[in-house]
Amino acid sequence: DVKVTQSSRYLVKRTGEKVFLECVQDMDHENMFWYRQDPGLGLRLIYFSYDVKMKEKGDIPEGYSVSREKKERFSLILESASTNQTSMYLCATQTGNQPQHFGDGTRLSIL
Amino acid sequence: DQQVKQNSPSLSVQEGRISILNCDYTNSMFDYFLWYKKYPAEGPTFLISISSIKDKNEDGRFTVFLNKSAKHLSLHIVPSQPGDSAVYFCAAPWGSGGGADGLTFGKGTHLIIQP
Numbered sequence A: 001d002v003k004v005t006q007s008s009r010y011l012v013k014r015t016g017e018k019v020f021l022e023c024v025q026d027m028d029h030e031n032m033f034w035y036r037q038d039p040g041l042g043l044r045l046i047y048f049s050y051d052v053k054m055k056e057k058g059d060i061p062e063g064y065s066v067s068r069e070k071k072e073r074f075s076l077i078l079e080s081a082s083t084n085q086t087s088m089y090l091c092a093t094q095t096g097n098q099p100q101h102f103g104d105g106t107r108l109s110i111l
Numbered sequence B: 001d002q003q004v005k006q007n008s009p010s011l012s013v014q015e016g017r018i019s020i021l022n023c024d025y026t027n028s029m030f031d032y033f034l035w036y037k038k039y040p041a042e043g044p045t046f047l048i049s050i051s052s053i054k055d056k057n058e059d060g061r062f063t064v065f066l067n068k069s070a071k072h073l074s075l076h077i078v079p080s081q082p083g084d085s086a087v088y089f090c091a092a093p094w095g096s097g098g099g100a101d102g103l104t105f106g107k108g109t110h111l112i113i114q115p
Helices: none
Strands: A004-006 A010-013 A019-025 A031-038 A042-049 A064-070 A073-078 A087-094 A106-110 B010-014 B019-025 B032-038 B045-051 B056-059 B062-067 B072-077 B086-093 B103-105 B109-114
Touching: A004 A087, A010 A019, A019 A031, A019 A087, A019 A106, A031 A064, A031 A073, A042 A064, A042 A073, A042 B086, A042 B103, A073 A087, B010 B019, B019 B032, B019 B086, B019 B109, B032 B062, B045 B056, B045 B062, B045 B072, B072 B086
Parallel strands: A010 A106, B010 B109
Antiparallel strands: A004 A019, A019 A073, A031 A042, A031 A087, A064 A073, A087 A106, B019 B072, B032 B045, B032 B086, B056 B062, B062 B072, B086 B103, B086 B109
């Protein structure tokens, strides 16, 4: 069974901080994704990656960056956190024609 | 502009009856659709998918219907059970690379199964 692990379930940070959200998968999937989920807006794609050191922008990349130094790990970085980045962040992995598998999410609050 | 639309934020159905969740899309290039189910404090889990070469796909109690001319799909759950209470998201591949490009999601429908 695919395991997608997000390092924190809940996180509280302050405005202006640099924030790292980590995602690790154990199934050797080549594709990894970051989404955010907000009430009434569904899930929106932030960034994704096809392979190590590869990254592509999604719908809402502004204010975020990503890092993929190893195949199993995909990090989302908030360069300077702002209150409008308070959200649920979801990581997903995918391979071939299979559907995406999601982690349980990190609920991030920016104060 | 949202390309996948779920216009019903919530739906209440009695246990044992049929639940019908609807989804409309605007991009006629979409050729694959997925439904995900999400419980609070958990990540979405894949439920069922359908390719545009089909108009129906069935998996146990879950059936998805696709009407390409109307750009409409629906998820039927029969019979509805209490454990089906969750938020359901309709999704389609975001780019041209299939699922490898990420997904574009509707806003979700909160299904509530009444005992």
